[in-house]
Amino acid sequence: MIQLRSITKKYKNNYALRNVNLDILSGEFVFVVGASGAGKSTLMKLLYKEETPSSGTVMIGGINIANLPSDKVPNLRRCMGIVFQDYKLLQNQSVYDNVAYVIRTLGISTKEINARVLGALKVVGLSDKIKAKPTELSGGEQQRVSIARAIVNGPPLLIADEPTGNLDPKNSMEVMQILDQINQRGITVIVSTHDSAMVDYFRKRVITLENGEVVRDIQAGTYEQQ
Amino acid sequence: MSSNKQTIKKQVKKHIPKDWLTELRIVYRITMETLNDIKRTGIVNIIIITTIAAILTIFGGLFRTALSVNSFAHELGNVLEISVYLKQNADAQTVANRIKKIEHVQKVRIIPKENSWQDLKREIDIPDIENPLPDTLHVKVDKPQNINSVFNNIKVLSVVSDMSYAQELAKKIQILNNVVNTSTVLVVIIVAILTITIINNTIQLVIQSRKDEIEIMRLMGVSNWYIKIPLIMQGALYGFLGAAFALIPLNVVQNMLNNVHRFFMIPGPIFAGNMVVIAMFFLGISFGAGGSFLSIKKHLQV
Ligand SMILES: Nc1ncnc2c1ncn2[C@@H]1O[C@H](COP(=O)(O)OP(=O)(O)O)[C@@H](O)[C@H]1O
Ligand SMILES: [Mg+2]
Numbered sequence: 127m128i129q130l131r132s133i134t135k136k137y138k139n140n141y142a143l144r145n146v147n148l149d150i151l152s153g154e155f156v157f158v159v160g161a162s163g164a165g166k167s168t169l170m171k172l173l174y175k176e177e178t179p180s181s182g183t184v185m186i187g188g189i190n191i192a193n194l195p196s197d198k199v200p201n202l203r204r205c206m207g208i209v210f211q212d213y214k215l216l217q218n219q220s221v222y223d224n225v226a227y228v229i230r231t232l233g234i235s236t237k238e239i240n241a242r243v244l245g246a247l248k249v250v251g252l253s254d255k256i257k258a259k260p261t262e263l264s265g266g267e268q269q270r271v272s273i274a275r276a277i278v279n280g281p282p283l284l285i286a287d288e289p290t291g292n293l294d295p296k297n298s299m300e301v302m303q304i305l306d307q308i309n310q311r312g313i314t315v316i317v318s319t320h321d322s323a324m325v326d327y328f329r330k331r332v333i334t335l336e337n338g339e340v341v342r343d344i345q346a347g348t349y350e351q352q
Numbered sequence: 353m354s355s356n357k358q359t360i361k362k363q364v365k366k367h368i369p370k371d372w373l374t375e376l377r378i379v380y381r382i383t384m385e386t387l388n389d390i391k392r393t394g395i396v397n398i399i400i401i402t403t404i405a406a407i408l409t410i411f412g413g414l415f416r417t418a419l420s421v422n423s424f425a426h427e428l429g430n431v432l433e434i435s436v437y438l439k440q441n442a443d444a445q446t447v448a449n450r451i452k453k454i455e456h457v458q459k460v461r462i463i464p465k466e467n468s469w470q471d472l473k474r475e476i477d478i479p480d481i482e483n484p485l486p487d488t489l490h491v492k493v494d495k496p497q498n499i500n501s502v503f504n505n506i507k508v509l510s511v512v513s514d515m516s517y518a519q520e521l522a523k524k525i526q527i528l529n530n531v532v533n534t535s536t537v538l539v540v541i542i543v544a545i546l547t548i549t550i551i552n553n554t555i556q557l558v559i560q561s562r563k564d565e566i567e568i569m570r571l572m573g574v575s576n577w578y579i580k581i582p583l584i585m586q587g588a589l590y591g592f593l594g595a596a597f598a599l600i601p602l603n604v605v606q607n608m609l610n611n612v613h614r615f616f617m618i619p620g621p622i623f624a625g626n627m628v629v630i631a632m633f634f635l636g637i638s639f640g641a642g643g644s645f646l647s648i649k650k651h652l653q654v
Contacts, residue, residue, distance in 0.1 A: 127360075176571070187360025196576075203573030205363045214568045228572045230381055233374035275572070282360060 127152040127283065127314055128173070133182035135168050135338070142168040144338040146182070150316065152282070155309040157325050158318040159349055160335035166318035169335070170287045173316070174208050175199050187282070204228065207276025207313075209286035213268045215260040215275075221247070222256040225275045246274040250304050266297030273304055277313070284308060286317045290324060298324060322349035378578075385582035386589065389558050396557075397590075400550055404594025404640070407546050408632050411539045412598055413605040416628045418532040420609045423621040425496050425529045432496060434503055434517040436489040442511035444487040451491055454505045456498035463488040486513060497526055544639050547594075551587040551643025558583065559651045566652065580652070584644045591640025595632040602628065 128150040135143040143165045150156055158166050171177040172184050175191050184192045191202060215224050225243045234242075247253050250270035260268050269289055276284055286305060290298035302317075302324050309315040319325060325332055325348060332347035333340060342351060390397060438447060448460045469483040491506065493499050499517060507515060559566065569579055606625055613620040 174571070189361055200570075200573045200575045201363060202360075203571065205360045205573075208571060210571075214571065216565055216568060227569070228574055231378070231574050231578045233377040233381070235373075235377070 127154075127187060128316075129183075129185040130172075131183045131185070133172065133179045133184065135165075135172065135177060136180040141338045143172075143179070143335075146338075146340055148333065148340065148343075150314065152314055153309075153312055155306065155315045155328075155330045156317070157328075157330050157332045157347075158316065158335065159320060159322075159325055159332055161320065164335040165338040166320075166335055167287050168338075170285055170316070170318055173285055174203055174206060204232075204279055205281055205283065207273070207279075207281045207284040209269070209272050209276050209284065209289045211288040211291035213260070213265075213272045213292075215268055215271060217260055219259070220256065221252060221258050221260070221263070221271050221274075224260070224271055225278050228275070229279055242278050242280075243274075246278040247271075249277065249308065250274045264297065265293050266300055269293060269297070269301050270304060273301070273308070277308060281313065283314045284316070286315070288318055288320070290319060290321050295323065299327075302328060325349040382578065382581050382585070385578075386585040389562075389582055389586050390589070392561065393554065393558060393586075396554065400554055400590050401593045401597060403550060404547055404590060404636060405597035407539075407543050408594050408598035408636055409601045411536070411543045411635065412602040412628050412632045414532065414536050414539050415631060416602065416605055416609060416624060418536045419621040419624040419627070420613065421525075421529050421532045423613075423624075424616075424618060425525045427618045428496060428521070428525055432493070432499060432517060432521075434491040434493065434499065434506065434515060436491055436506055436512055437514040438487045438489065439511050439513045440486060442487065444489065447509065447511050448489055450509070451489065451506055454502060456494045456502050457491055458494045459492040461490040461492070463490060540635065543635055547591060547636065547639035548643040548646065551590060551640050552647045554590070555583050555587055555644045555647035556651050558586065559647065580648055583648055583652075584641050587644030587647075588637045588641040591636030591638070592633065594640075595629075595636035598632055598636075599629065602632070 128148070130146050130148040133143055133146040134141065146169065158169060160166050168177060172179055173186065173191075175194060179192050182192065183190045186202070187205070194202060216227065219227070222243055225246055226239050229239055229242060244253065244256075247256060250273050252267060252270055252274065255263065255267065255271075260271065263271065269292075273284075273286075273289075276286075284305070289305070290301055293301060298321060305315050305317060306328060329346045329348070331345050332342065332349070334342040393400075436447075436451070438444060444462045444464065448462050451457055451460050465483055465485045465487050468485045468488055472478065472485070491502065493502050503515065503517060506512060566579055570576075606628075610620055
């Protein structure tokens with residue numbers, strides 16, 4: 127589903143990514159780990175076209191998004207769910223409206239929106255909080271809302287950049303479990319994290335970045351090399 | 353894998369499915385977004401609309417006056433004739449034919465000296481002497497601004513002994529005409545600058561206050577046009593409402609001018625009211641939308 131070839135991303139005179147080559151297959155669950163500043167977020171941004179590589183190709187679903195025209199970027203992003211460390215919820219809108227926002231802009235019928243939103247909220251276990259505002263929710267709940275928003279359009283791919291970065295271990299575990307369940311429905315999931323406990327617990331494929339380079343890529347791996 | 357590949361490829365290439373119900377819902381959504389933006393702008397809305405209405409009133413009033421002055425000038429041009437007094441030996445018909453060939457001359461009327469003499473004798477008591485008057489030609493010019501050139505062209509003819517026309521009046525009307533026309537153009541420029549500046553700043557504030565929200569919408573894959581259109585509509589709506597409110601004072605100006613026309617028994621310019629209204633809405637809406645557009649270009653990186 128995703129092929130990165132000779133990806134280099136340079137900011138002024140420091141390299142965020144250096145000659146990265148990766149293949150991620152449809153249906154995989156991948157952890158991208160590494161210390162702060164290793165290039166995890168940059169890698170994620172290349173996937174949702176918030177950044178463009180200095181060189182190399184980013185193939186997603188058969189198209190090279192490195193040179194995707196900017197008016198097509200929204201279309202690309204609607205084909206993936208994106209989850210951020212800071213949730214990025216609309217503070218003055220309810221849980222329901224947050225999840226419904228993007229599909230409403232597509233002109234989908236209210237009935238269908240309702241079905242999709244309730245379905246997504248059920249997956250993350252927030253069916254009873256649809257009227258709440260983000261400020262009335264815990265961090266873990268807010269992150270679950272953002273996951274519901276990410277999957278509401280039924281994307282084949284979900285990208286999460288440090289989704290548990292602001293959460294305590296218990297909430298982190300809940301969020302990771304939801305991401306795992308989503309993966310089990312056939313959605314490709316890519317999670318960047320530096321939470322070694324989570325990585326070690328789930329035993330998924332682990333891609334380790336160091337100074338912008340892929341230094342390890344292990345199936346059913348752990349955070350540190352064993 | 354290949355099926356996922358296909359769906360992504362298809363989804364990225366295509367736009368939102370187009371059937372009329374879908375489009376209707378999108379239009380509804382965008383309208384709601386526009387109204388939301390306006391609601392957020394709060395009391396400032398009133399200031400914006402009042403200001404735009406005020407400057408559009410100045411424009412509309414002036415434009416309407418210009419049209420009236422134009423019609424006055426035109427009407428006066430019609431009654432303004434050049435009187436040409438011929439030398440005693442001249443043949444009126446020959447001269448008349450020559451003058452008719454001069455550019456901008458519309459009509460030449462011959463007043464034989466006998467007629468002039470009879471008229472004069474009817475008005476004042478004159479002893480029975482021989483008619484001392486020359487034949488006279490009344491020359492009608494197509495437009496008031498051409499009177500001068502026609503006058504000069506006739507003056508050089510050798511058979512002409514003297515000429516007269518209401519030169520001063522024609523000049524004054526011409527100057528007034530130029531003044532109102534120029535002011536109208538100037539006011540259009542002022543309307544443009546003010547409207548665009550006001551809307552530009554307002555939309556900038558809206559964008560600023562929605563910065564985080566717009567950023568989230570962008571990241572979630574909301575189309576650029578869905579973000580932009582409500583902002584453009586907001587600007588255009590201010591222009592529209594400004595023009596709508598300007599109709600009230602414009603009506604007062606219109607009535608005044610109509611009275612002036614009635615008093616001088618000079619018909620008002622046809623369709624003037626409609627023209628001014630259309631111009632006001634056109635300027636309001638296009639400069640409003642234009643102001644939004646500039647603001648979006650500058651402050652919205654999408
Ligand atoms: N917009 C930017 N401008 C300049 N340097 C950047 C920018 N974004 C990231 N970097 C640099 O790129 C490197 C990788 O950053 P990032 O991908 O955010 O790392 P991580 O997410 O793993 O902490 C860091 O050295 C960071 O300082
Ligand atoms: Mg990061």
